[in-house]
Amino acid sequence: MPSLTPMTNDVLLPVQEIQAISAVPKILETVAALTGLGFVAVAHVTPTSWTTCAVLDRLDFGLKAGDGLDVATTLCDEVRSCGESIVIDHVQESAQYRDHHTPRMYGFQSYFSIPILRPDGSYFGTLCGLDPKPMPLSSTASVAALELFAELISKQLETERAHAVTQTDLTSERETAELREQFIAVLGHDLRTPLGAVQSGVDLLRRNLPAAQAEGVLARMQRSLARMAGLVDDLVDFARGRMGSGIVLHLRQESCLEQALQQVIEELRQIHPDSPVVAELGQGIALYCDVGRLGQLLSNLVKNAIVHGVPGQPVRVAAASADGVFALSVHNHGDPLAPGVTQQLFKPFWRSPAASPSDGLGLGLYIVAEIARAHGGTMDVSWADGEVGFRFAMPATAAHGGQAG
Known part of the structure; x- marks a missing residue:
């Protein structure tokens, strides 16, 4: 089990933001199925802290939401510094990482870390995963799918922020209750269909389909993810309209x-x-x-x-x-x-x-x-x-x- 750092008040809000997104557990399950990794997480990363916001842990790695690591021991810190994803199929065969302290400290051979940005472009953290076994992660199709999932989380962070502000500004308790029910219904029901389509695509990709057929499956997955992103964009516009400021124009x-x-x-x-x-x-x-x-x-x-x-x-x-x-x-x-x-x-x-x-x-x-x-x-x-x-x-x-x- 890695050495943990205590959670401080300044990282409590990011954990709550991710925990409020009902689709995140399904996203982590889908990413685990797509990659074959036993540990997948969303982490909030700053220059001084690394905090687990949501986790799927089938390796008994020992991290739960709110747990922290010394950021200097993580590759997510390098992703934050350079702004680029890190994807490793096999540490022992990687000239760049075979002697790196992080894989040796945490005992993994396959790894990915994809940056998650807030809609204003500021850095939130990473969608990351690891496993002690080598895994083929670096194909164009796999990296594209992982980046799409990270982008979806980014968009849902904005939705939850807009949702929270909307609830604060509403003066009618009845209207607030109705709005909450509508958001829950959308995030719980309308997102379930495209997420199910992505899961079906993952199941097909795990069968080692021919390249041409796999590209078609990936295209359908991308369309489903685009639909989810479109749903989230509509919700953000809705929230802005209801907050009274209206839709922002760039004239x-x-x-x-x-x-x-x-x-x-x-x-x-x-x-x-x-x-x-x-x-x-x-x-x-x-x-x-x-x-x-x-x-x-x-x-x-x-x-x-x-x-x-x-x-x-x-x-x-x-x-x-x-x-x-x-x-x-x-x-x-x-x-x-x-x-x-x-x-x-x-x-x-x-x-x-x-x-x-x-x-x-x-x-x-x-x-x-x-x-x-x-x-x-x-x-x-x-x-x-x-x-x-x-x-x-x-x-x-x-x-x-x-x-x-």
């Missing part, structure tokens, strides 16, 4: 906004090849805006149209500036909205009764409305000639040109 003058909108449309066409998207974009659209957020607004509207529209029927996108107003609209074939639905569409966590669990959290249109509000714009919903239409409009005093043609 700048755009001279050809249609180019960014076209790129979003092309990405959606690749993701949804069976759902045609027809675009009519004005040329030379100039606007003072957050182009990234407007791209997110468009993406959410088109995804909503694809999910709820008539399969195979085109989704129509139009954008132009005229008479001092910039307008962006998305139309899809569909039935008229039921009475009362229009008032519910832009509320958080609202989903149509006909929606399936895979259709998302019910935050997409809420985030659309928040982006519109942050730009000083409005959202309108209409139905005519068998089509449902969403229209975003904002003042275009800084705009010129951009007439549809």
Whole structure:
């Protein structure tokens, strides 16, 4: 058992932050299955301390959450210093590490340590693991998967921080209770499906599949991890909106906004090849805006149209500036909205009764409305000639040109 250092108050909060993330135990189990290592942990690392925040220990290594090590004896300290991952398949065959004091002190032959950054870029710690047996860890596929898991933990740290601030600022006890239940449901249920898909992928990779087939499995795992990251991003935007500060904008003058909108449309066409998207974009659209957020607004509207529209029927996108107003609209074939639905569409966590669990959290249109509000714009919903239409409009005093043609 390694020599432990006592936990101090300054490292208590990071331990609590990781312990609050309900998906972390499943992530550690998945990483252990993917790598074959008997010890996997999330550690908080500073220049003066190394503290276990969460651990899966099948080696009886002797560490539990809150336990610390002398940071100078760890490779995680080197990861913190250089900002790069360390991955070792076999210490005895590594010219760099065969004589290193850390493997000798802790008795491992295979090891990895992946940096975990907070969303602001500051260093939190590492996702790390070790085993006394050599293990093939350094393949491109394995390292990519480990880095994706570290990134997911990073995003969930921000979610938990936003969640905590939201709960503090809410004045209604009932609203606080409802919000807590929604977050728990999302993190406990909506993340379970993509995590299950990743676990299935790990099971397949453990069967030593041919390289080409393994690449396909890894691609599916990456898509599942991307979905989890997307869920977390939506929750962060939701929390910011509910805290009263609203979605943060990075405004700048755009001279050809249609180019960014076209790129979003092309990405959606690749993701949804069976759902045609027809675009009519004005040329030379100039606007003072957050182009990234407007791209997110468009993406959410088109995804909503694809999910709820008539399969195979085109989704129509139009954008132009005229008479001092910039307008962006998305139309899809569909039935008229039921009475009362229009008032519910832009509320958080609202989903149509006909929606399936895979259709998302019910935050997409809420985030659309928040982006519109942050730009000083409005959202309108209409139905005519068998089509449902969403229209975003904002003042275009800084705009010129951009007439549809």
